[in-house]
Amino acid sequence: MGDTVDILLKNTGLEPKLVEEIMSIGRLKKVKSGHVLVSPDSPGNEIPIVMSGLLKVLRQDPNGQEVFLYYLEGGETCAMSITCCIEGRKALFKVVAEEDSTLWMIPMSFMDSWVTKYQTFRRFVFGSYQTRFDELLNAIDSVVFHNMDERLYRYLLDTKQATGSFEIRKTHEQIANALNTSRVVISRLLKQLEKEEKIEQHRNMIEIL
Amino acid sequence: MGDTVDILLKNTGLEPKLVEEIMSIGRLKKVKSGHVLVSPDSPGNEIPIVMSGLLKVLRQDPNGQEVFLYYLEGGETCAMSITCCIEGRKALFKVVAEEDSTLWMIPMSFMDSWVTKYQTFRRFVFGSYQTRFDELLNAIDSVVFHNMDERLYRYLLDTKQATGSFEIRKTHEQIANALNTSRVVISRLLKQLEKEEKIEQHRNMIEIL
């Protein structure tokens, strides 16, 4: 539990008094890789702060297709959940654990009072919004201004960055889903990236060079 | 000036006392159609609330290409400007007057105190965030899950909705820019929409049926 306090203090910029309050009110949640945290169906009235592990945020369309939007790493929170909760609207996105992760869940009901009481909390919340807007704009950028080969490479680099590993353990099929295209296309483009010596392929694993 | 008060009271859900304060502090700004309000270069430290007219928000890439994201109508504010200002980061987007518009500009410096003091202001700000996230997600949706013909039709419907007119006065070229494609492609698809009897084309004008 001391770990959690440390992470909050170090990565969120929240003042000690508030961290104490957060610790006394929230609850710890552990999720296994692949677990769905937020989905358009499940409303959810708690806000998650990522302590360890990695979450991914996806956009899902009614027919079940999806696109990867961005990763949420340690110390970050899901800004879109916040607004969703406040407005009581249903989420238009999905949050899934990419790795086994631990979260600190804060009930929505405290949001308003913390926003009024703590300057650092306002900073934290508005900072999250800014970061998420940036990520969404980047996602749009990717799709609108770049071809699939570049989108793919970006995705691999993002994943490397988020996981902190040069080895990406994903199948072509999984990557295809994340980019909303087909497995064949990904295989084709990965082969090309291999020729350009940007990656190396192994079974169930891609190595970023 | 009485108009401005009315609009703020009716469309933003802000309490009378705050509206009064906003009126005493902000300033009126009129912009002509085509005028650029926010761009990645110009930082800007005021937040605009749209009183009348119509603004559009675009994403711009370094090479000068751009994509339309969404419209801002009366009573709405530019959520992304807010976070940008607070964080002092440079905008990754561009706001342009689509029609002659009048805005009420609020200096950033009052944001923090209003957020702490007024519940209705918090509602307003968080509500804006929610709406913008939704719009951005829709934009992503459009691009990722739909072909150009559907994107085009959506864009026309959005424009009809935002301007409140069935007649859209835009050239094929302008539409092509908004969707980041070429004029030829738009002409082709408009012809198709005409065949499907969804629109009628006139010179410099498209009529939505």
Next chain:
DNA sequence: CCAAGAGCGTAACATTTGTGACAGTGACAC
């Protein structure tokens, strides 16, 4: 060892989108 299935490579072809080129037509200035 063998069977079954998941993951990958590759080819052939369809569809969508991008690009260059050129012609017709209306608006406007002269």
Next chain:
DNA sequence: GTGTCACTGTCACAAATGTTACGCTCTTGG
């Protein structure tokens, strides 16, 4: 009226992406 220019229509072709199909190679469970 005439020339110019912006706007649109249309063709031909290129490039990117989607789709179907099939074969190969691992891994796993029996």
